[in-house]
Amino acid sequence: xxxxxxxxxxxxxxxxxxxxxxxxxxxxxxxxxxxxxxxxxxxxxxxxxxxxxxxxxxxxxxxxxxxxxxxxxxxxxxxxxxxxxxxxxxxxxxxxxxxxxxxxxxxxxxxxxx
Amino acid sequence: xxxxxxxxxxxxxxxxxxxxxxxxxxxxxxxxxxxxxxxxxxxxxxxxxxxxxxxxxxxxxxxxxxxxxxxxxxxxxxxxxxxxxxxxxxxxxxxxxxxxxxxxxxxxxxxxxx
Numbered sequence: 770x771x772x773x774x775x776x777x778x779x780x781x782x783x784x785x786x787x788x789x790x791x792x793x794x795x796x797x798x799x800x801x802x803x804x805x806x807x808x809x810x811x812x813x814x815x816x817x818x819x820x821x822x823x824x825x826x827x828x829x830x831x832x833x834x835x836x837x838x839x840x841x842x843x844x845x846x847x848x849x850x851x852x853x854x855x856x857x858x859x860x861x862x863x864x865x866x867x868x869x870x871x872x873x874x875x876x877x878x879x880x881x882x883x
Numbered sequence: 884x885x886x887x888x889x890x891x892x893x894x895x896x897x898x899x900x901x902x903x904x905x906x907x908x909x910x911x912x913x914x915x916x917x918x919x920x921x922x923x924x925x926x927x928x929x930x931x932x933x934x935x936x937x938x939x940x941x942x943x944x945x946x947x948x949x950x951x952x953x954x955x956x957x958x959x960x961x962x963x964x965x966x967x968x969x970x971x972x973x974x975x976x977x978x979x980x981x982x983x984x985x986x987x988x989x990x991x992x993x994x995x996x997x
Contacts, residue, residue, distance in 0.1 A: 801983055803985055803986075805986075805988075810991075810993070811990055811991070812887075812973055812975075812988035812989050812990045812991050813926070813973070813975075813986070813988040814988070815985045815986070815987075818983070818985050820983035859925055859926075861986075863983075869914055869931050869933055869938060869939065869977075870928060870931065870939060871916075871928070871977075871986055872928070873925035873926050874925060875924075875925055876923075876924075876925050
């Protein structure tokens with residue numbers, strides 16, 4: 770089964786600094802990948818998704834991610850962090866075998882320091 | 884309408900009680916999911932319904948009983964739960980017809996088992 774690994778359970782950045790959250794996937798075939806955000810006591814909201822149409826994917830709230838097959842990575846970035854970006858971020862993969870199964874990484878908690 | 888609605892938002896029950904969690908979507912999605920999320924952990928897949936039929940059961944204990952009465956509704960019946968079942972239960976839906984479809988999540992039902 771395909772899986773994703775998120776490096777860093779906690780990331781702290783200063784307000785206005787670059788945000789970089791890391792996600793690596795394990796798959797021998799092109800995967801379908803997603804980034805979700807979860808604010809406290811809420812459900813998950815889709816930030817962006819990779820579906821092989823383009824390697825650089827732009828999402829909501831100024832986030833984007835680049836699919837790099839050579840590095841098996843799909844890192845999430847934002848040029849300038851806002852206080853409102855503080856949340857938990859999950860990378861997820863849609864398993865191509867049983868195509869309905871969506872599996873999540875362990876998550877990265879983003880702290881934004883004023 | 885891009886909402887997935889879950890009720891109740893909070894539920895406290897004893898180990899001998901019988902209760903149900905409900906989920907509703909009107910996006911025409913044909914795949915519906917139950918996830919369980921413990922504090923500071925990623926969502927863990929429990930069940931998937933596709934076209935109102937149970938297609939994935941991730942070896943969930945029988946004290947959790949899912950039901951999909953129609954394409955818009957998904958229930959999770961709870962009976963004889965244990966304190967360790969306390970968690971946030973998330974419902975999600977996706978198109979079910981396209982491999983690239985993302986999950987749409989509800990806000991979750993926070994369950995406490997005493």
